[in-house]
Amino acid sequence: MKISINLLPPELTAQKKKSVKFIKIQFIGISIVLVMIFLSSLTLALRILQNRNISLYQARVAGAEQRVSDLKNTQASLTLLKNRLQVIDQYLGVASKQTSIYQLVDKLLPQSAVVSSISVDQTGGVTFVAVLPDNSALESLVTNLTDTEENKEKFSQVTIESLNRDKQGLYRTSLRIKAI
Amino acid sequence: MKKEIIKFYLEYKLYIFPAVVALSSLFLIIFAIYPQTAKLIDGQKSASQLAGKSEFLETKVQALESVDGEDLARKVRFVLNALPAEKDFANVLALLQQLTAESGFSVSSIALGNSGTKMGNSDSFDVRMEIRGSKVFLQGLLSNLENSPRLIRVKVIDISSANQQGADIALSLGVLYSGLPKDFGAADSPLPELTSADEGLIAALEKINTTTPTSFAQSPRGKANPFE
Structure with a gap:
């Protein structure tokens, strides 16, 4: 130990x-x-x-x-x-709005229509005076202008300001178109 | 006295030494390590920013040096023909006369109208033009005007007394011009890149300029180099 x-x-x-x-x-x-x-x-x-x-x-x-x-x-x-x-x-x-509107209106006018004056203003609004030979041309014009497919939805309003029929049966119309 | 201090230290050295170490470490942390580390982190940010800026500027210099000066001057000439810095009435009048004649119309009168009208970001002045010719050619004239070497917009179309001999047409046109930009970009601002769409547009301008008579289309008036 x-x-x-x-x-x-x-x-x-x-x-x-x-x-x-x-x-x-x-x-x-x-x-x-x-x-x-x-x-x-x-x-x-x-x-x-x-x-x-x-x-x-x-x-x-x-x-x-x-x-x-x-x-x-x-x-x-x-x-x-x-x-x-x-x-x-x-x-x-x-194309400017005015040019494209003018081209469209010119395209939609029936061939038999004779346009004596047309004016496209700064807003794209169109005023024109046309002479149409018969009822069907008038109808075609109005239909073309108001048909949304034809007018490519560029017009908001189409107004017939005057419509006259002379002795020869020619239609003289004045239209105002309001562009969108 | 000295002996007393030594005796005091020897007696309490177990506390004094760690305290001195702690104080020294704290001093180093507060006055050296922390400020230097903070500055290091800040400096790292500045360094990476400077490195990025240096790289960007080097790339920019390379891009600028690779630009063909003659080609660029030619392109600038085309765009300044289309959208000059000044109104340049003489060239506009010559151009309008030329385009109307080419489109089959005769000019009755040309009047310069309202100037200083804004059109988008550009300025414009009005020109009222009275012409005579067949309505059939009007679409061609409108197209020629809006695809001319100078930017022109049709504002009003007025056709009266249209008959088989022709029509009296009054056109109100907006001719665009735009002052030179005040800021051409700082040294560190990104360089504008020309996309393929831009190149296509320049090619279109070149084509228009070569197909229109040279009497008015080639050189804008004013200083040869607007940046001098």
């Missing part, structure tokens, strides 16, 4: 324990401080690198802006070209 007896005074044991604990704290503390110093240095270094990159980009941008400025006439011409084309596209080859 082995018997061990600690003859050291208890203060010494406590001091030793305290010393070991302090070494641990010292190790952890120094590690923390070193990590902090490392992080500070790292962020600083990254910032320096980043500033260098930013300066590089700024120089590149300034250079490119200068080159764009040198080519400003080309850019102005392109801008003008695009700007003009947008307007021209709305009008070139697109």
Whole structure:
């Protein structure tokens, strides 16, 4: 049987324990401080690198802006070209309302009709005076003008302002068409 | 005194050392790590913005350098013929006379009317034209007018005393013009791209310009280079 007896005074044991604990704290503390110093240095270094990159980009941008400025006439011409084309596209080859209404009325008139006057105003409204040889031509004219398929739904109202029949049996009519 | 401080430290080192470490770490965090990290994040945004801008400008420069100057000038000439910056009455009168004659009409009178009328985003001035000819050719004339090298819109059609010998026709036309844009785009503004539809339109303008007499259709009046 082995018997061990600690003859050291208890203060010494406590001091030793305290010393070991302090070494641990010292190790952890120094590690923390070193990590902090490392992080500070790292962020600083990254910032320096980043500033260098930013300066590089700024120089590149300034250079490119200068080159764009040198080519400003080309850019102005392109801008003008695009700007003009947008307007021209709305009008070139697109019949105005007045022209398309006139073309439609001309198409809807029976061949036997003789138009003595026709007027298409700024709103697209049409007034015309026509002489028709017979009743069927008159009927055909009115039917064509009022049929939504024939008039392509471009007319909202067709008004017969006057209708006369002369001795020869010719119909003279004055019509007003309101465009949509 | 010194001995007292050392004695005090030795007695409380278990508390003093961690406190010093904590304070140092806090100091480093507050005065170095946090501000630098914040600046780094901001700087990253600026750097990526600058990189994007640089790339955009480089692409723009390449696009501008690849533009054929002569071809562009030719296209600008066509669009300025169609929609000039000024009214250019002389060319309009010549064009109207030419188109009416080509369409089989004789001009009785041409009067310049109201100017400064807005038509969409453009300005226009009125022209009242009295012509004589067969009504049969009117559709052709209207089509010629609205497909002419200069943008012209028919506003009023008035046909009177139509008979077999011909008809008296009064046309009120709107002739378009538009001042030059004030802003031709900053260095960092995107470059306008010509679509295939735009190219088609330019081709149509070119065709119209080549099929109409050269006396009035070719060059707009005013400065040769409007950007100088």
